[in-house]
Amino acid sequence: MKTITFHFDFISPFAYLAFEKLPETLAGLSYHVRYKPVLLGPLLRHHGLLGPAEVAPKREWTLRHVLWLGHAHEIPIDMPATHPFNPLPYLRLALSTSAGGETNRFVTETIFRDIWQGGGEPGDPARLAALKARLHPVREADGDEVKAQLRANTDEAIAAGMFGTPTLEVDGQHFWGFDSLPVLRDYLDGDPWFGEDAWKEAAKRPGLTARGKP
Numbered sequence: 001m002k003t004i005t006f007h008f009d010f011i012s013p014f015a016y017l018a019f020e021k022l023p024e025t026l027a028g029l030s031y032h033v034r035y036k037p038v039l040l041g042p043l044l045r046h047h048g049l050l051g052p053a054e055v056a057p058k059r060e061w062t063l064r065h066v067l068w069l070g071h072a073h074e075i076p077i078d079m080p081a082t083h084p085f086n087p088l089p090y091l092r093l094a095l096s097t098s099a100g101g102e103t104n105r106f107v108t109e110t111i112f113r114d115i116w117q118g119g120g121e122p123g124d125p126a127r128l129a130a131l132k133a134r135l136h137p138v139r140e141a142d143g144d145e146v147k148a149q150l151r152a153n154t155d156e157a158i159a160a161g162m163f164g165t166p167t168l169e170v171d172g173q174h175f176w177g178f179d180s181l182p183v184l185r186d187y188l189d190g191d192p193w194f195g196e197d198a199w200k201e202a203a204k205r206p207g208l209t210a211r212g213k214p
Helices: 013-025 040-046 056-073 088-096 105-116 125-135 144-159 178-188
Strands: 002-008 031-037 167-170 173-176
Touching: 002 013, 013 056, 013 105, 013 178, 031 088, 031 105, 031 144, 040 144, 088 105, 088 125, 088 144, 105 125, 167 178, 173 178
Parallel strands: 002 031
Antiparallel strands: 002 167, 167 173
């Protein structure tokens, strides 16, 4: 049985889509999924990246693209009333439902769907209170312990070389993004291609590090 770690931030529509699609992707396999919340912003900053919402034309395309992906894959999705939004209350609430750094599928699903279905306003106090009542936290979401756990999860992801969410980790291999799910499935099915040079040596070549001037 394979153990797959699903690293996610609730702010990412691609993480939501991947979460919903994952059971279908893994159908027929023996596996265990660990759900691990991380904060996307520090991953991006560590690698000098901007989020899609920080580039106006890219934001416009991304929001349309994720809605099409939901339509094409029959995954219910509505854009929240505001995006981007502050994901910290959701990430901390998720972690407050367990004693460690992971969440279960029910908690992860409940929060993802609250944000990405129905088009509501993320962070609305009444909605957050209703979520808390449904999820029965065992720790204080705004407590130091939960905050430290989220930082630790994020720091571990950075140290492992992750640069975005969702990132699915198995056997030390990383599969990034919603569109990596078919790649993950081929890997788990034992496609021998992953043992060949095309996969192993792909990044072992020189590249320009400075942008040329026109």
